Amino acid sequence: MTNPFSRRDFIRASALTAAGGTLLAGCTTSSSGSGAGSKGGLGGTLTMSQPADATTMDPQLQGDVADMNILINMFDCLTTRDSQNRLVPQLATSWKAINPTTWRFTLRKGVKFHNGEPFNAAAMKFSIERLLDPKTGSPIVEFADAGVTGVNVIDEYTADIVSKTPAPIIPEQCALFDGVMVPPSYITEKGAAYFAKNPVGTGPFKFVSWQPGAQVTMEANSSYWGGAPSLSQLIIKPVPDSATALASLQSGELDMVTGLVGSDVQPVAGASGIKIVSVPGIRCYFVNLDTEAAGPLSDVRVRQALNYAVDVEELIKVVLAGYGQQIATMFPSSAFGYSSSVKPYPYDPQKAKQLLAAAGYPNGFSTKMSANATNSLLLQAVAGQLSKVGVQVSQKTYAVQTFTELDYVNHGNALGPTYVVNNSGWSMDAYSYLQSYIRPVSRSSRWNNAQATQLVNTEQTSVDPTARQSAFAQLQNLMIEQAPFIFLYVSDVVLPMSTQVNFKPNGLGMQAMTSASIG
Amino acid sequence: MARFVLMRVGHALLVLVCVATLVFFLDRVTGNPVQVLLPPDATVADAQQLSQSLGLNKPLIVQYLNYMGGLAHLDLGQSLYYRSDVVTLIAQRFPATAELAAGALVFALILAVPAGLVAAVKRGSLADTALMSLVLLGQCTPAFYIGIILIWVFSILVPVLPSSGIGGFNHLILPAVTLGSYSLAVIARMLRTQLIEVFGEDYIRTARAKGLSGIRVIVGHALRNASLPVVTVVGLEIGSLLGGAILTETVFAWPGLGQLTVQAIDNRDFPLVQGIVMLFVTTFLVVNLLVDLFYGVIDPRVRLS
Numbered sequence: 001m002t003n004p005f006s007r008r009d010f011i012r013a014s015a016l017t018a019a020g021g022t023l024l025a026g027c028t029t030s031s032s033g034s035g036a037g038s039k040g041g042l043g044g045t046l047t048m049s050q051p052a053d054a055t056t057m058d059p060q061l062q063g064d065v066a067d068m069n070i071l072i073n074m075f076d077c078l079t080t081r082d083s084q085n086r087l088v089p090q091l092a093t094s095w096k097a098i099n100p101t102t103w104r105f106t107l108r109k110g111v112k113f114h115n116g117e118p119f120n121a122a123a124m125k126f127s128i129e130r131l132l133d134p135k136t137g138s139p140i141v142e143f144a145d146a147g148v149t150g151v152n153v154i155d156e157y158t159a160d161i162v163s164k165t166p167a168p169i170i171p172e173q174c175a176l177f178d179g180v181m182v183p184p185s186y187i188t189e190k191g192a193a194y195f196a197k198n199p200v201g202t203g204p205f206k207f208v209s210w211q212p213g214a215q216v217t218m219e220a221n222s223s224y225w226g227g228a229p230s231l232s233q234l235i236i237k238p239v240p241d242s243a244t245a246l247a248s249l250q251s252g253e254l255d256m257v258t259g260l261v262g263s264d265v266q267p268v269a270g271a272s273g274i275k276i277v278s279v280p281g282i283r284c285y286f287v288n289l290d291t292e293a294a295g296p297l298s299d300v301r302v303r304q305a306l307n308y309a310v311d312v313e314e315l316i317k318v319v320l321a322g323y324g325q326q327i328a329t330m331f332p333s334s335a336f337g338y339s340s341s342v343k344p345y346p347y348d349p350q351k352a353k354q355l356l357a358a359a360g361y362p363n364g365f366s367t368k369m370s371a372n373a374t375n376s377l378l379l380q381a382v383a384g385q386l387s388k389v390g391v392q393v394s395q396k397t398y399a400v401q402t403f404t405e406l407d408y409v410n411h412g413n414a415l416g417p418t419y420v421v422n423n424s425g426w427s428m429d430a431y432s433y434l435q436s437y438i439r440p441v442s443r444s445s446r447w448n449n450a451q452a453t454q455l456v457n458t459e460q461t462s463v464d465p466t467a468r469q470s471a472f473a474q475l476q477n478l479m480i481e482q483a484p485f486i487f488l489y490v491s492d493v494v495l496p497m498s499t500q501v502n503f504k505p506n507g508l509g510m511q512a513m514t515s516a517s518i519g
Numbered sequence: 520m521a522r523f524v525l526m527r528v529g530h531a532l533l534v535l536v537c538v539a540t541l542v543f544f545l546d547r548v549t550g551n552p553v554q555v556l557l558p559p560d561a562t563v564a565d566a567q568q569l570s571q572s573l574g575l576n577k578p579l580i581v582q583y584l585n586y587m588g589g590l591a592h593l594d595l596g597q598s599l600y601y602r603s604d605v606v607t608l609i610a611q612r613f614p615a616t617a618e619l620a621a622g623a624l625v626f627a628l629i630l631a632v633p634a635g636l637v638a639a640v641k642r643g644s645l646a647d648t649a650l651m652s653l654v655l656l657g658q659c660t661p662a663f664y665i666g667i668i669l670i671w672v673f674s675i676l677v678p679v680l681p682s683s684g685i686g687g688f689n690h691l692i693l694p695a696v697t698l699g700s701y702s703l704a705v706i707a708r709m710l711r712t713q714l715i716e717v718f719g720e721d722y723i724r725t726a727r728a729k730g731l732s733g734i735r736v737i738v739g740h741a742l743r744n745a746s747l748p749v750v751t752v753v754g755l756e757i758g759s760l761l762g763g764a765i766l767t768e769t770v771f772a773w774p775g776l777g778q779l780t781v782q783a784i785d786n787r788d789f790p791l792v793q794g795i796v797m798l799f800v801t802t803f804l805v806v807n808l809l810v811d812l813f814y815g816v817i818d819p820r821v822r823l824s
Contacts, residue, residue, distance in 0.1 A: 052782065053774075055601045063556060137572040137602075139556045141565045196602065212611045213774025214685050239683055239772040240781075243667055248682045251674040401787070405554050 043220065043232035044518040046501065048256040048511065049245045053213050053238035057199035058192065059180040060131050063139035065509060068177060069258060070216050070236050072510045074114075075201035076181055078105060078124070078174035080512075083279070083504045085334040085428060087172060091119060091181055091202065095174075097463040100166035101147075105174075107157040111225045113183040114200045114207070121159040125151040126184035128161065136192075142427070143178045146170065166461045168468060172336070172427040204229045204514040213238060230517035243267070249274060249496055255518060256497035258511055262323025263377075265496045275499050278323050278492040281507045283424045284433060285378065286330055287369070287486035290417045290446045296365045297417055303483035305355035307345040309389040310382060314347075316489050319378045323492040329479045330423070330433045332490040334507060337430030337459065337472030342480055344487060352389045364390020371395075371420035372403035379420050382486070393418075412444045418486075426508065430472050431459060437485075438475075447484035527811065531804040535797065539590055542796045543583055543789075551575070552599050552787035573599055586793070595797070596790035600783070605794040608779065613798070615685055616775035619767070620760035622695030627702035627756070634703075635710030640737065642715055651708065658704030666697045666770035683772040694771040698764055702756040709752045713745035720744070747818055754810030758803035 052066040059071045078092040092105040111119040128151045131138050147164035154160060161170055173179065181202060187195050199207045204226065205218035215237045222228045237254070239245040242264045248254040250271060257265075268274050289297050289306070296302045316324040328344040331337065356364060371379035376397045383393035396416065398406065406414040407421060421444075425432035436442050439453045455478070458471040479485070493509045503516035553566045553575065570576045577585075589596055595605035634654060638647040657665070673693060674682035681690050717723060718741060726736045761776075768777035776795055783791040 049772075053778070056603070058602075061602055134568055134572065137569065139561075139569065141557065141561050144565065145562055193603075211685075211774065212608070213615065213778055237684060237772065238774075238778075240769050240778065241663075241772070244670060244683050244770055244772060247667075247670045247674055251678050251682050253674075253682055253684070401550060401555055401785070405550055408554065 043230050045233040045235060046231050046255050046513065046516060046518050047235040047237065047253070048258055048513075049237050049239035049248065049254050051238070051240050051242075051245075051259040054210065054216060054236075056196045057207065057210060058196040059177050059199070059201070060127075060136060060138045060140060060182065061192075061196060062177070065259070066238070068510045070218075071177075071180075071199070071201075072203070072512045073205040073218055073234060073514075074199055074203040074207055076111075076203050077177065077179035078107075078181070079171050079179060080175050081428065081506050081508060083506050085280075085507045087175060087428070090175075091124075092171075092174065095171045097168075098160070100168075100461070100463050101163045103161045103167070103170045104154070105159055105161065107159070108225060109157055111202050112223070113186065113202050114221060115183060115186050117183045117185050117200075119181060119202050120156050121151075121153040122156075123181055123184050124159050125153050126187075127181045128178075130182065130187070131178065140177050142173045142176065143170075146173065166463060168460065168463045169336075169427050169429045169431055172429045175428075176426050204512075205234050208233075224514075226514065229514050231513060234513055246496065249498065252498070255501050256495055256503070256511075258495060258509075260494055260496070261491060262320035262494050265323075265494050266321050268496050273499055274496055276494060276496050277503070277505065278494045279505055279507050280325055280332060280334060281491050281493040281509060282332065282334070282426065282428060283422050283509075284327060284330055284332060284490045285375070285420065285422045285488040287382065287418050287420050287488070288412060288437065288444060288446060289483075289485055290413065291482075291484050292446055292448055293417060295417065296359070296361055296367070299359045300482055301355045301359040302361065302365075303486075304345075305352040305359070305389065306386065306391065306486050307483050308348045308352035308355065309391065310345075310385050310486055310488070311347040312344070312487075312489055314385070315378065315381050318381050320489070320491055323494050324489045325492075327487060327490050329476050329487055330437070330485065331425055331430050332507075335425055335428050335430050335433065336465075337469060339469075339473040339476045341473070342476040345480070345483075349389050356389060356391075361390070364392065366392040366394070367418055368416040369393045369395055369418045369420065370398060370403070370415045372398055372400045374400060375420050375422065378488075382420065382488075408443055411446050413446075422491075424509075428508075430475075434475070435460075447482070449478070449482060449484070452478055452482075524808075524812070527808050531801075531808065534804060535800060536587075538800045539587065539793065539797060540583075542793050543586055546787070546789045546792055547579065549784075549787055552789060555786050556600065575599075586790075590797070595794035598783075598788050598791045600786040600788040600791070605790050608791060609776065609794055609798055612774060612776045612779050615773060616761060616764060616768075616777065618691065619694055619698060619764055619773055619775055620757065622691045623699035623702060623760050623764075624753075624757060626695050626699035627706055628753070631703045631706035631710065635707040635714065636737065636742070638707070638711045639714035639718070642711075647711075651711070654704040654707045657700035660700070662697050662701070662766040663770050665700055666693070666767060669693045669697060670770075683770075685774055694767050694773050697770070698760060698767040702753075702760060705752055705756060706749060710745065710749050713748055714741055717741045717745045743817065747814060750813060750817065751810055754806050757806045758799075761802050762799040 050066050050069050054067050054070050056062050056067065059075045076091045078090060079087055080090040082088045091108050091111060093108050094106045096104055098104050107121060107124065113119060130136055131140060132144055132148060146167040148167065149162050149164055152160045152162060183200050186200050204221055204224045206221045208217040208219050210216045215235050218234045220229050220232050239248060242260055245257045246268050249257050265276055269276060289303055291297055312326040316322060326344050328342045369379060369383060379395050383395050386393050406412060412419060423433055434456060436444050438447060439445055439456045440448045452475060455471045455475040459468040462468050493505055493507055495505055501518050505511060553569050557565055557569060598605050598608055601608055634650045638650045641647050670682045673680040680693055684690060723736060723741055726740045764775060765777035765780055768775045780795050783795060
């Protein structure tokens with residue numbers, strides 16, 4: 001016996017359930033605003049959902065948002081992001097590059113893990129070297145890829161992260177789970193398998209229980225170094241169906257729903273007792289063009305024309321229900337390296353037609369464009385807009401995993417001359433957005449430009465922020481001029497929640513609930 | 520009887536070996552799980568290293584023999600995604616799936632038996648048409664649609680039942696009704712057809728001629744004789760309820776095997792997919808064997824032959 005329905009059926013089914021959700025909200029006249037939080041004690045309980053269940057409670061063995069959403073509340077990293085997405089101290093109080101291959105971190109004093117074990121430079125060394133150890137089998141690879149070799153302890157609260165090659169964004173990567181701190185004695189004594197089911201961190205919440213598929217329960221860490229959180233209890237439930245999650249929010253069983261995009265939350269927009277909080281996110285969308293193959297896309301005028309032909313504001317309205325922002329190139333304004341002097345292409349179909357005519361395509365041309373199933377609406381919308389200037393696009397949609405694999409090999413050429421793709425720069429440094437798509441050595445690069453390659457090399461090997469910013473600024477100008485991509489937008493992190501909840505998310509999409517309160 | 524059981528068990532084992540082989544190789548056609556586990560920007564070296572630590576770099580035939588060897592010892596291996604024992608993962612989820620399947624079956628039987636009876640006895644009447652149309656509607660409507668409508672009515676419009684998750688009996692009601700509505704239709708329609716056929720038999724006429732009451736004829740004679748194919752259908756339904764709850768579990772965020780299956784397939788978690796499929800197949804085989812044995816209890820003619 002095999003799975004009785006295909007992945008395509010499942011996606012179709014999900015789409016239909018979402019439609020059911022629209023119907024559902026349309027018929028709702030009242031909803032409970034009391035929230036699940038009212039059942040808690042002092043400080044209250046906040047119950048939130050996410051689309052998938054956790055896979056492990058070991059922060060160094062996971063690689064997806066569902067796990068990070070939970071673990072970010074029990075573990076701290078060396079650095080973190082505030083609600084304006086700025087890099088700020090967490091377990092490290094300060095850091096500086098003492099040479100291009102050494103970053104020195106000064107650590108917070110008086111911090112203890114939930115089991116009472118002290119946090120210090122030895123714990124930092126243990127944590128990072130455990131991550132790098134191939135025996136750990138961690139899917140978190142940014143440090144290994146940056147050439148990090150280990151940690152040198154300088155004194156009890158000072159340690160150096162050392163790399164083979166210059167590694168300019170170590171502090172930014174430390175705000176991700178590369179920089180997560182785990183308890184050395186606890187893991188050594190109890191073993192990794194036990195730790196993966198009974199996590200101990202330094203974070204604002206302590207682990208209580210994990211019922212697989214049902215919920216993870218955490219309680220406030222009253223002796224948290226940053227002050228005890230307002231909530232006394234935090235519950236995270238996996239609810240895979242967005243319509244069900246929104247219904248549970250309306251019925252008061254959930255206080256907050258995570259993991260949705262703008263168009264998902266339309267059913268509850270305006271429902272009483274519910275508010276929708278959004279912040280600019282880090283997921284950026286663009287169309288990767290094959291500039292190297294012979295044909296219209298090798299002509300810069302054609303590529304510029306495609307950028308003029310796309311009405312990005314309209315795409316944001318249609319695809320994201322307005323929850324997004326146009327970006328000039330491939331990264332948002334919150335990323336390091338962003339240059340405010342670079343302006344996005346305006347929507348100008350006349351100019352697009354003129355450029356196409358000048359390039360020898362007065363009647364446009366035909367091409368192919370692919371996308372993964374979650375971007376199929378965007379694909380349709382872009383194709384529709386391009387057809388207005390005479391560019392006929394035949395569309396192809398792939399299952400998410402298949403698409404990703406084709407994108408990884410042979411510069412994504414199996415996906416055809418153009419494809420819609422999204423990319424999240426977790427480090428919030430422009431480097432993360434560009435590394436896979438620019439420079440011929442990158443896995444998905446289809447633009448061979450000597451100047452661009454040299455600028456990427458500069459920003460990747462320098463630890464001087466001024467030099468890096470300058471390289472990024474020049475690169476953005478070059479990207480606008482050469483148009484090797486169709487630049488689109490960054491989507492917002494959108495959180496529907498009970499009006500009883502006070503919470504301001506950051507753009508990373510991981511919900512650290514330290515500052516949240518309810519009631 | 521013992522020979523019959525032995526032959527059936529032997530047959531079942533052969534089916535299991537074939538299914539295990541098929542699933543093992545079909546799984547691997549879908550692609551490489553390492554790509555799913557690693558972040559988008561991982562390098563080729565990262566992929567090779569993870570492949571090695573998961574044992575996916577070994578020749579396919581070696582992986583196959585290891586897997587079959589483990590299977591012989593009831594060792595289903597380690598999940599690639601959860602980094603945990605497959606048997607443990609399945610054992611964590613199976614009770615929820617069994618609870619949902621049992622709830623759905625009880626719901627289906629409680630309504631299907633009277634509905635089938637009334638429809639057969641009042642064949643051609645308005646009651647027959649109304650009942651059969653209603654159950655047909657249950658059979659035709661997909662689980663995710665019934666589920667969403669039920670949530671809307673009973674969790675939001677008249678908030679008396681929880682919309683999702685597992686908990687007390689009240690959490691079971693909506694998913695059980697959603698999942699059971701298909702089986703309800705199958706069983707009720709089968710029972711009606713069988714009863715109508717049996718009503719035309721000589722022994723029913725004889726029973727009536729003897730002056731037995733209508734109820735005794737229906738329950739004592741007709742129902743018992745009509746139940747053999749119905750028991751077969753119920754057996755098949757148990758198999759599909761245990762394996763087919765994926766949509767219902769997704770809609771109601773029910774923490775059973777259905778959801779685990781979807782995640783395992785999405786993540787190309789080969790050992791987990793294999794383990795779940797083996798469990799479904801085994802359940803199906805066992806239930807069918809039990810149904811075959813149960814025939815003899817209901818109908819002595821089967822025992823004699």
